[in-house]
Amino acid sequence: MRRILRALALIAATGPAATAAVAAPAPPCAAEAERQALKLLRFHSDGDARATVDPASVRSVGTVASLVGTRRFQVIEAEGSIDKGDYRIRLIYAPMPGSCVLMGQEILERSDPY
Numbered sequence: 001m002r003r004i005l006r007a008l009a010l011i012a013a014t015g016p017a018a019t020a021a022v023a024a025p026a027p028p029c030a031a032e033a034e035r036q037a038l039k040l041l042r043f044h045s046d047g048d049a050r051a052t053v054d055p056a057s058v059r060s061v062g063t064v065a066s067l068v069g070t071r072r073f074q075v076i077e078a079e080g081s082i083d084k085g086d087y088r089i090r091l092i093y094a095p096m097p098g099s100c101v102l103m104g105q106e107i108l109e110r111s112d113p114y
Contacts, residue, residue: 027060027076029093029100034058036102037078037089044107045082053080053089064092066103073103086110 027033034053041051057079063072073092080087092104 026058027074028095029074029076030058032100032102033076033091033093034078036091036105037080040089040091040105040107041080041082041087044087048082051080051082053078061090066094 034055037058038051038053041053042048045051057077059077061075061077064075065072071094074095076091076093078089078091080089086109088108088110090106091102094101094103
């Protein structure tokens with residue numbers, strides 16, 4: 001029983017360190033999503049030059065069902081800001097070999113209006 005507890009303690013102690021050393025690969029279309037997120041943020045702010053997107057925040061957050069058919073779209077999320085406002089931007093891509101086909105996008109301000 002003590003051996004099992006020691007093994008579990010060792011796994012718990014080294015697990016996060018071992019997984020932190022391996023970075024998650026960038027999702028397909030990450031570079032395109034970063035550029036598109038910046039375009040959307042600037043459009044949303046009437047071309048404000050202070051709009052920025054954090055490249056480290058670009059990540060895949062899963063899939064959504066297409067409106068027609070049985071396929072799924074890839075959702076890539078990025079964090080952006082304009083002056084003092086922070087935003088979450090989600091871009092929806094159709095997974096096709098060799099191309100990034102943008103199918104939809106959303107932008108939400110990170111705030112509490114209530």
